[in-house]
Amino acid sequence: MNNANPQEKNSYYFENFDVKDGLSQSTINCIFQDSQGFMWYGTEYGLCKYDGYTFTRYLHNPNDSTSIGGFQIKDIKEDKDGNLWIAAGHSLSKLSQINQMNGRFSNYLDTEILHLKIPNTTDDFEIWISTAIGLRLFKNNSFSDFPITGVYSAKLSNNKIKKLFEDSKGNLWIGTDKIGLFVIKRKVNMESKISHFPETFTGNIKQSYFDVASFFEDSKGNIWVGSNGGGLVKIPNGDINENNFFYFNTSQTGSKQIQTDCIFYSIVEDKDGFIWFATDGAGIMKYNPGSESFSYLKHKENDSNTLGTNRIYSLWIDSTGVVWAGSKDTGIYKIITDRIYFNKYPVYLDDKRFNKTKLSNVWTIKKSRKPDHLWAGIDGGLCLLKKDENSFQKVREFYFSLPNNNNLQVRDLYEDEKGILWVAVLGSGLIRLNPETGKMDIFLHDENNLQTISANTTYCLKEIQGNFLIGLNGGGLNLFNLETQEFTEYSFAESHNSDKTFIPAFYQTSLKENVIWASGWTEGLLLFDFEKKNYSQFKLGLPNDYSFRITSFFETDKNILWMGTYGHGIVKLNVSSIYNNAQSQLVENYKVYRTQDGLIGEMVYGILKDDFGDLWLSTNTGISRFNPKTEIFTNYSFSDGLPEQGFNLGASLKDGNTLYFGASDGLYYFIPQERQKSKPPTVVLTSFKKFGKKVEDLSLNGLKEINLSWRDDFFSLEFAALDYKASHENQYAYKMEGFNRDWIHIGNKREAVYTNLDPGNYRFKVKAANGDGMWNEDGLDIAIIISPPFWKTWxxxxxxxxxxxxxxxxxxxxxxxxxxxxxxxxxxxxxxxxxxxxxxxxxxxxxxxxxxxxxxxxxxxxxxxxxxxxxxxxxxxxxxxxxxxDPERATLKQLITYLKDCSDNIFDDGLVVFRLEGLNSDFDEIYLPSHWRANLLRIFQEAMNNISKHCPECRNVLLKVNVTNNVLIMGLCDDGPGFDQKKTNRGNGLKNFKSRAKELNGELEIISGNDKGSSIVFRAKLPFRLVDLIKKTFKL
Incomplete structure (x- = not known):
């Protein structure tokens, strides 16, 4: 902790999360970040977990004893084993890390629980609990009264206890409803060292100070007490005596005077030493210990970058410095305190041609000779902008109405010592404008005069040695002599037998005299020498190098030239060897940075350097901040307040410590802050799915190994970097060692899907970077073991x-x-x-x-x-x-065929019609041992003989065969008169049938009745053969 007085930053970035984003309810009673890095929110209707992307909800279900024990969540704590303890209505609910996926809680019911404290000074695990009827102790999975004796025992046992707090000295602070503040010296005899305020005070103290709502100990050991309607109390070093209480309220003067018609629900301290207070009624208060003053973060009408309410119930500052504020009815607010705030000044055109006002592009920005004034080149004219304290105002504007050009763009301008403006207008040549008189001179191309400008499509201009150098589309470079008012063309095309060059940008180097870097739109990188009046062309050793279109230049010390490109990111080029030998050559000492390296967009339109040595790059999708030493990008986009369509080529300026970039909807400007030191984000596994379904019984925390079967041939892993500053800007890369050779960079996507991986041992790895570009190279490392089918194991x-x-x-x-x-x-x-x-x-x-x-x-x-x-x-x-x-006739088909042949002999009188059903070619593959064939043949042959002998009335006999799931069913039916099984004299024969069926581990059912015909049905599982299993397993 830095002991110097902190300097407060006044810009904040707010982001709101509500029910529509996944919260279970919009009133947030408490906030907590666990040891893994997940954020937890206790609402009036359930518990919510957040990983920076999605909310997981845990809701009470009266019909499920393993759901969380109540709806209203008042407090959340974590023990040393990573278990969460939640005050959920009348339940103390425990959620272990292993059950976070399936949401199974252990619930312990008691009276209504308001606040929890897991003490640091006890040997055994216990939880101190504040309730509406006194103090409670949870130990060994049961509740009891908190052990306080003496004169204060009754007061603490029968009154509402709002808050409990253990300070760094082991003292227990007890905040009550209306009866004051109690402090217990727990390291000595309790009864003799219980202090009660205001009872022990002799002064006239307002009772409202001791309707206690919150406690906090800051980094200097001061104890802060927040009250309900009485303001704040600061107790330096926690020294409990009447003269050591410092009060902040409306009756105080100066910086100690604060709004007190509110409840101070929560108190936290940030990394810079500022104290934050969540209040119900005054928004968020922030105390600067250096100046001993308070500032407020409150709701502002018609301002989206602010709190949506002044009723704030809870606060938390996470491990990255993000402030989380829980509100009454409007959800959660994420507050970024060190995020750059981008200002915007929209430039509107009073377009008299169409009698309307419209938003204009800003194509160029230049400093005026008047202090605090800027010139902006816009659609159709110029604006002179005066900078106020926080914004701009348009003080003058000029519109150019030129023949045959209704779509004018002022691409560049220069104000000379006399205040005369020289303006490059796309399609209208060069314009000289006296802003005081409005007089305007236009220099246009005349094909019959070689001393005029070589093209009207002017893009850029610069004053060099008292003259103007102009870059043109289709005219190369022109030098305008102010004395003679004549133009001289320097064309790369003439010496190289090509079309005339388009020069959208050039840059005068300070490292070598009389040379200028120029962008040839189709020729690549050019160096123009004024003394020799010639070009040198440089190839970077890339495919299609001469079409490597350069949009912007910036040269830093140590002979480094930075180039923004149209579609290829930025290029860092060491030019020292070029200056020593300025001839066309192949250059190899360069490096390209693209989106896979962290750059936000491939089209880089402007490059500026701030006071801290970082480069700021305006692109087609936002702005990147780049540290050349660490090669780390920090990106800002539409969600940070930047234009969705990106920025314009050439529209950039640094004035003092402020950076300006022009876009299609106005002028954007900001003051870069010193880059805060950022830690690589923690990377966690948030979900594991098989065949698209989450595996809920898998503990993801600290997971080192996942075992899969060869049948699990479709699975996916979802992960998250728990850095909440700009979760959408976190970047990810993964690989499956043993399958992927290289890292797979997936941008801000967070899922890896694998199908049909061969059995074997793999290692799944994930690395991630936060919005500041800090990569956690160690990240996630999980062994994936896919077991083969048993027949492929060694x-x-x-x-x-x-x-x-x-x-x-x-x-x-x-x-x-x-x-x-x-x-x-x-x-x-x-x-x-x-x-x-x-x-x-x-x-x-x-x-x-x-x-x-x-x-x-x-x-x-x-x-x-x-x-x-x-x-x-x-x-x-x-x-x-x-x-x-006979082993040659051993199949089921051969047995059935033989029985059919037998029927021809048995029913040879022609009076009985024998039919066979169910015989198919598959029966050829069903082998029957000899005892099966013999017994089945005996059963059904004898049954047919019985029909022939004892059923002269029978006219139809049916043999039906079926095999399903390896079970054989054979039935023989006749349409004779049937018989009474109890009276028949066929008992021994029938017993013989059943005995033979039993030998085959089968069943034989005999069905008969008077005038109903007769049938016998045999059922048995076919005999097992190892060769059949091998054939089926190996698909032989």
């Missing part, structure tokens, strides 16, 4: 190889073991099926054979037919067994 490949080898061995031994078990089971199943399918028929054949031997010839045919039938049954059974064991 451990999977290694495991696969290892498992393959082990599996090969295991499979070999397993197969040896299983082969025996499978062979035994197959033998047992085959034996069972052979017994079931052939045992009875063979027995019947045997009995029929005995009968055939003993019977007469009349019965032989019948018995033979029965033997043949039994033989067919055995044949069919053996074919079915063979199908179940």
């Amino acid at each position: 451990w999977f490949l290694f495991s696969l190889i290892t498992a393959g080898g082990l599996s090969a061995l295991s499979v070999h031994f397993f197969r040896l073991k299983q082969a025996s078990l499978i062979r035994d089971k197959l033998q047992a199943d085959l034996a069972r099926d052979l017994h079931d399918d052939t045992g009875i028929p063979i027995t019947k054949i045997k009995n029929l054979s005995y009968r055939l031997k003993g019977n007469s010839n009349d019965n032989k045919d019948s018995l033979s037919e029965q033997i043949s039938q039994q033989t067919d049954l055995i044949s069919h059974s053996l074919r079915a067994l063979a199908f179940g064991l």
